[in-house]
Amino acid sequence: MNRGKRIGRLGGLAAVAVAATPFACLWVVQVANAPDPLTARAVLDIAIWTAVLGTPTMLAAWLLWRAWWRHAGPGLSGMDGPAWVLSATGAMLPADRREWGAAMAAELAQVAGGAARWRFGAGCARAAVFPGGNRAAVLVAGALAVAAVATAALVTAAALPAGRVFALTFAGLLGGLAVLAAARWRRLGWTAPGPALTGLALAGVTVCLGLTIYYLAEHPSYDRVDRTVAVSLPPVTAVILAVTLAGCLALALRPPRWLLPDRKARWFGIAMAVALVGGFLLDARLVQPGLDRGSQGMMGYLFNGPLLVILPGSALAAVAGRSLRSGLWACAWAVALAAPLLVTAWLAEAPHWDRVGRGAVLDGAGPMGVGANLGDAVWWPLIFLTLWALPLGVLGAAAGSWRARRRRARQPAELAPSA
Amino acid sequence: MASLRRPSRQTTAVVLALAEEPSAWRYGYELCQRLDLEAGSLYPVLMRLADRGLLETAWDTDAPADRLPRHLYRLTGPGRALAGRLAAAPPGRPMPARSAGRIGRRPRLEGT
Numbered sequence: 387m388n389r390g391k392r393i394g395r396l397g398g399l400a401a402v403a404v405a406a407t408p409f410a411c412l413w414v415v416q417v418a419n420a421p422d423p424l425t426a427r428a429v430l431d432i433a434i435w436t437a438v439l440g441t442p443t444m445l446a447a448w449l450l451w452r453a454w455w456r457h458a459g460p461g462l463s464g465m466d467g468p469a470w471v472l473s474a475t476g477a478m479l480p481a482d483r484r485e486w487g488a489a490m491a492a493e494l495a496q497v498a499g500g501a502a503r504w505r506f507g508a509g510c511a512r513a514a515v516f517p518g519g520n521r522a523a524v525l526v527a528g529a530l531a532v533a534a535v536a537t538a539a540l541v542t543a544a545a546l547p548a549g550r551v552f553a554l555t556f557a558g559l560l561g562g563l564a565v566l567a568a569a570r571w572r573r574l575g576w577t578a579p580g581p582a583l584t585g586l587a588l589a590g591v592t593v594c595l596g597l598t599i600y601y602l603a604e605h606p607s608y609d610r611v612d613r614t615v616a617v618s619l620p621p622v623t624a625v626i627l628a629v630t631l632a633g634c635l636a637l638a639l640r641p642p643r644w645l646l647p648d649r650k651a652r653w654f655g656i657a658m659a660v661a662l663v664g665g666f667l668l669d670a671r672l673v674q675p676g677l678d679r680g681s682q683g684m685m686g687y688l689f690n691g692p693l694l695v696i697l698p699g700s701a702l703a704a705v706a707g708r709s710l711r712s713g714l715w716a717c718a719w720a721v722a723l724a725a726p727l728l729v730t731a732w733l734a735e736a737p738h739w740d741r742v743g744r745g746a747v748l749d750g751a752g753p754m755g756v757g758a759n760l761g762d763a764v765w766w767p768l769i770f771l772t773l774w775a776l777p778l779g780v781l782g783a784a785a786g787s788w789r790a791r792r793r794r795a796r797q798p799a800e801l802a803p804s805a
Numbered sequence: 806m807a808s809l810r811r812p813s814r815q816t817t818a819v820v821l822a823l824a825e826e827p828s829a830w831r832y833g834y835e836l837c838q839r840l841d842l843e844a845g846s847l848y849p850v851l852m853r854l855a856d857r858g859l860l861e862t863a864w865d866t867d868a869p870a871d872r873l874p875r876h877l878y879r880l881t882g883p884g885r886a887l888a889g890r891l892a893a894a895p896p897g898r899p900m901p902a903r904s905a906g907r908i909g910r911r912p913r914l915e916g917t
Contacts, residue, residue, distance in 0.1 A: 486852060489862075489876030490844065493834045496875070506834065509844030516849065 405447035409440030446780035468507025475511040531561020548606035555628035587638030590726035605757030618757035654703035655719025682750030692775035704786025713783020728767035824888030830877035859884035
């Protein structure tokens with residue numbers, strides 16, 4: 387077996403192992419933290435459910451690796467570490483700077499010796515990520531970032547102590563993104579994904595921010611069942627929410643270049659996000675009130691919604707775009723748009739559920755108070771949905787592009803002159 | 806005569822190194838070694854100089870078939886003028902300005 391094939395197979399195994407690790411950890415944590423000793427049957431049940439949840443992720447990791455390696459493997463298998471690093475970072479250069487990436491790669495080929503190659507490669511990688519932007523703009527962005535973090539610290543100390551971690555993280559991340567954008571800014575470098583997508587993402591992030599601040603001001607803590615006071619947005623949850631919202635803003639305002647060209651994928655992404663959020667609202671308002679009290683809660687929708695929307699939607703996007711990439715990009719846009727909108731819908735629904743005595747939005751359990759929904763909104767419609775929907779999108783895209791790949795594979799034979 | 810802010814120490818070193826033999830084409834790695842500069846510092850300087858029309862770039866067309874063609878660099882006319890003014894002005898003092906090669910204004914050039 388040649389080196390390229392060997393790396394391809396090992397990389398596929400490594401991708402599956404990396405994807406399986408969090409699920410194995412989840413199984414261990416669930417078994418170890420069970421309040422009562424578990425029977426062998428219960429341990430097996432947890433293992434089966436964990437495997438059901440983890441299988442799409444592992445399959446998706448393997449499919450992604452295979453697709454990427456098929457495309458990039460022939461070029462990369464002959465490269466050493468510094469050349470890999472430079473190849474990866476060179477792809478981040480703006481289109482009108484691409485020749486500089488090629489220039490650095492060609493120079494690296496002249497450098498002999500492991501240490502010297504690593505030094506030169508790492509330096510080139512730094513130049514590719516920060517290819518000499520406007521220094522004054524970087525300084526101004528840096529100063530504004532420091533001012534934003536200081537203001538967030540002062541305001542939260544005075545008026546919103548429960549939102550301190552969230553506000554500081556969000557302001558710091560926005561400042562960092564602004565500095566990065568200034569460091570990479572060029573006159574021709576601005577790229578936007580279109581008004582519909584940008585508008586939807588900005589609306590989702592803005593309303594989500596507003597509702598988060600409302601919850602932190604009005605419901606900074608809640609009573610657990612055992613009546614000890616719990617914090618609505620603990621530090622880890624606050625950091626996750628801040629990172630997600632800042633990431634969605636960055637995607638809406640300045641997405642990576644490779645996400646932009648596929649217009650169809652963007653529209654499929656928007657349609658899937660709207661369908662996912664619309665389905666959530668319909669389920670919460672129309673279906674849930676008719677259910678028995680013990681079976682109420684939106685957890686089922688978080689499991690079924692992506693199966694009904696993201697899986698077929700990504701497949702259709704791949705069919706329409708005749709490529710795996712179209713399906714993947716559509717899924718990525720859908721999840722990025724839907725995440726803040728679903729958190730918003732979750733937080734907007736929670737007071738209504740509380741008023742009519744239906745308990746927490748997640749599972750109808752309660753009453754614990756409205757504040758409990760803030761942490762749930764981060765862990766379930768944000769983290770769980772993203773981790774569940776993305777692999778389903780990959781599987782859908784792979785299924786949708788299967789026919790196109792077969793057609794492409796057959797084409798050379800069909801085009802060959804008949805004997 | 807108006808004066809201009811002096812470019813950074815690294816930019817100055819690159820411009821002066823390229824000006825030593827103005828007609829000769831130089832390689833990036835060669836400049837790194839000669840000036841003891843990291844590639845992460847050199848390439849942003851080269852990109853900025855090229856953006857401002859002070860640096861001419863070309864691909865090495867004589868490269869053997871089994872080797873990637875390398876990028877070559879030399880100063881343009883405005884770049885040489887800048888080098889002259891940098892050499893004339895002692896470090897720490899503002900440079901005398903001329904209309905050609907003003908830093909921050911990009912003259913129009915054909916090709917790379």
